[in-house]
Amino acid sequence: MAMLTREAIETLGFASVGENVQLSDRASFYGASRIALGNNVRIDDFCVLSAGVGGISIGQHVHIAVYSSLIGAGKITLSDFCNISSRVAIYSSNDDYSGITMTNPTVPSEYTGVTHADVFLGKHVIVGCGSVILPGVKLKDGVAVGALSLINRSCGEFGIYAGNPARRIKERSRDLLELEQRFTTSKTK
Template identity: 40%
Template sequence: MSKFTVMGPVDQRAQVNPFAPGYYETDELRGFGFRRVGEGVRVAKNTTIVGLENVTLDDHCRIDGHCTIVATGGTLRLGRYVHVHTSVVIGCRGGVVLDDYSGVSHGCNILSASDDFSGQWMHNGTVPAHLCRPTIEPVWIGRHVAVGAGCTFLPGVTLGDGAAVGAHSLVQTDVPPWVIVAGTPARQVGVRSRRLLALVPREDAAA
């Protein structure tokens, strides 16, 4: 006789998983004070967002759990079908845009402001502002951009449409359209196919 007991299927309807807090969806999100919330938007309930009035969430975008978005001093726009994966940090002081169909993988940092670490000025958010000299510039991530896990984007960078960034890269300069970059600092390692453009719905392709 076997020492193992064969268990029957568990009735999932009778269980609540306390480790899956779920998502807020469009109807709820529209009552929270965002600048705009489109159709089919989902934001994980364990996400931290401050400065809701400066955040635009376009149709069918999604923000997964444990992300931190600070938009008290600048704006954020997530375009249509944008996916922000888990544990992403977005600092919006200089303004941040993730355009349509772009995706940012787990653990990325998108920084539109950065302190001066040269020693000429003080730094960190508790110090009086007149003693600091941060770099504050917008970050623009274009349409169809694919970003691997653990990347960091510094203030002022623009990623052209269709660009791709390998995991754990440091992006401190602009990336041309349809170029693949990787490394610290990021450098071109390839060219990306444009075949995906044929898959875009006609109404979006004309936008």
């Protein structure tokens, strides 16, 4: 995986770019002027970030693995220490599948019933491979999502969620908060 140089990253026109940002030269960015990247962000091959009017905000120490996508008109926020595994799809816009309206972006909006809603992932959220997150969902701090899960409603903090649709299956340890504190303190020395 070849990473873009800092100079190449700056030519893409992001809203902001932190330090130590690693972007694959095989990732695609649409609406880059509405995408903000924090420090220590890594985005791997074949990821697609398509920022609508709400934009995409990515915090510190965030990894987005291969073939993942963040798409939609609503704002998508990935807070510090988020980990998005491969083939995860995060949507802040969604077509109406009922048949009452037409679908797809080639049809004028007056004939479609697309809904838009912000998506928020709190600190230390990890999303397992192949999972789908739908518009309007909030994953509070410490949520872990099992592989191949459908997240169609918000999830409470430090829970492990899995399934289709996902449900809370157990509690997640908060030990990582102590590790975060030690990590953060070690960086200031």
